[in-house]
Amino acid sequence: MADIKVENITKTFKKDVALKDVSFEVKDKEFFILFGPAGAGKTTLLNIIAGIYLPDYGHVYLNKKCIDHVEPEDRNVAMVFEDYALYPHLTVYDNMASPLRSPRYKQPKEVIDREVKRIAKILRIDWLLERNPSELSNGQRQRVGLGRALVRTPEVFLMDEPITHLDAKLRHQMRAELKDMQQNLDTTTIYVTHDYLEALSLGDRIAVINKGQIEQIGTPKEIYYTPANEFVASAFGEPEINIFDSKIIKENGVSKITIFDHDLSISKKTKQLIDQYKLTDIRIGIRPKNVKYSFVKKDENCILGVVYSFEPLGAKAILTMKIGNEFIRLLVSSDIGIELNQEVFIQLDIENGIFFDRNGENIIVKQRDHAGRELVWEN
Numbered sequence: 001m002a003d004i005k006v007e008n009i010t011k012t013f014k015k016d017v018a019l020k021d022v023s024f025e026v027k028d029k030e031f032f033i034l035f036g037p038a039g040a041g042k043t044t045l046l047n048i049i050a051g052i053y054l055p056d057y058g059h060v061y062l063n064k065k066c067i068d069h070v071e072p073e074d075r076n077v078a079m080v081f082e083d084y085a086l087y088p089h090l091t092v093y094d095n096m097a098s099p100l101r102s103p104r105y106k107q108p109k110e111v112i113d114r115e116v117k118r119i120a121k122i123l124r125i126d127w128l129l130e131r132n133p134s135e136l137s138n139g140q141r142q143r144v145g146l147g148r149a150l151v152r153t154p155e156v157f158l159m160d161e162p163i164t165h166l167d168a169k170l171r172h173q174m175r176a177e178l179k180d181m182q183q184n185l186d187t188t189t190i191y192v193t194h195d196y197l198e199a200l201s202l203g204d205r206i207a208v209i210n211k212g213q214i215e216q217i218g219t220p221k222e223i224y225y226t227p228a229n230e231f232v233a234s235a236f237g238e239p240e241i242n243i244f245d246s247k248i249i250k251e252n253g254v255s256k257i258t259i260f261d262h263d264l265s266i267s268k269k270t271k272q273l274i275d276q277y278k279l280t281d282i283r284i285g286i287r288p289k290n291v292k293y294s295f296v297k298k299d300e301n302c303i304l305g306v307v308y309s310f311e312p313l314g315a316k317a318i319l320t321m322k323i324g325n326e327f328i329r330l331l332v333s334s335d336i337g338i339e340l341n342q343e344v345f346i347q348l349d350i351e352n353g354i355f356f357d358r359n360g361e362n363i364i365v366k367q368r369d370h371a372g373r374e375l376v377w378e379n
């Protein structure tokens with residue numbers, strides 16, 4: 001049983017503000033992700049929770065008790081870094097057993113044996129227990145490092161990009177294993193990453209941090225489908241979401257949306273949204289998978305552009321079209337047979353668009369926030 005609360009944390013290094021008034025709560029057994037670009041303040045926040053750094057202002061609570069003045073070694077949190085530094089002369093078993101043999105956590109032999117084997121099984125390294133680290137692959141070594149942190153059964157895991165430097169295939173596999181592990185161990189975890197796929201696939205909830213401040217906290221679905229602002233929308237998704245200026249116009253009582261100087265008719269659902277929020281000048285975000293192409297003009301909503309670039313990525317490809325002076329990215333099948341500078345029509349799926357105001361804030365999320373209601377995913 002462990003919940004964490006971080007309240008109004010501010011931390012500066014000389015004149016650099018690393019964290020500014022950061023607050024959130026992590027529930028018992030939750031897998032909570034701190035996501036953000038390099039230098040956002042993620043590691044600083046973990047270090048504050050671990051007690052390694054003191055904040056300038058703010059408080060940290062563990063199980064509703066303020067732990068501001070509790071020493072790091074007395075906090076019962078385990079930090080897991082990317083670099084696990086295993087003892088090279090010890091076997092996997094002895095590496096994993098080492099925390100339970102230390103004077104601080106000393107356990108009887110039977111308990112050590114039971115715990116090492118239990119964790120090794122969860123991490124699927126039980127068949128490697130007699131090997132030395134030099135006889136393991138990188139991925140196996142990382143699992144041993146993880147296992148060494150897990151045997152202690154701390155109340156909270158703090159993981160700082162533990163799999164970032166593995167190759168793509170192994171990272172993919174480790175993501176699945178971490179998720180599995182989380183379901184088998186009942187420990188609260190705060191996990192730092194700058195990989196959006198890792199955040200979406202592992203997190204129960206994600207806190208998006210940028211320049212020391214929280215941009216949004218939500219479930220993966222909320223973050224992806226109802227990003228609070230353009231920063232969050234752009235950070236999740238590859239290729240990046242397309243965002244354009246647009247205007248809502250009314251012609252003879254019929255609402256239309258103008259994008260790239262084209263007046264596009266809209267569905268009833270979008271019209272309701274426009275009326276409800278009285279939208280006029282907006283920025284609209286459309287994910288690359290929600291832009292379709294065609295070689296013929298199917299209807300009035302088709303916009304003509306020319307092929308600017310085509311990048312195959314296995315079965316899928318990123319097609320970039322130029323329309324006037326604007327560029328738009330599409331996610332297409334890599335075998336569509338298309339040539340540079342070819343004229344192609346595109347169709348924007350406005351119904352699945354995300355509407356931002358001129359300051360880049362999601363109009364709907366902002367209105368809901370102001371109404372003080374809980375954000376829920378609707379799709």
Ligand SMILES: Nc1ncnc2c1ncn2[C@@H]1O[C@H](COP(=O)(O)OP(=O)(O)OP(=O)(O)O)[C@@H](O)[C@H]1O
Pocket residue numbers: 013016017018036037038039040041042043044045194
């Ligand atoms: N010990 C320190 N002394 C001075 N400045 C620091 C220190 N630690 C962090 N900073 C600064 O605080 C800011 C936040 O750094 P932090 O390492 O927390 O970011 P991060 O989100 O973990 O980034 P990354 O993903 O690159 O690790 C950065 O501007 C960094 O340069």
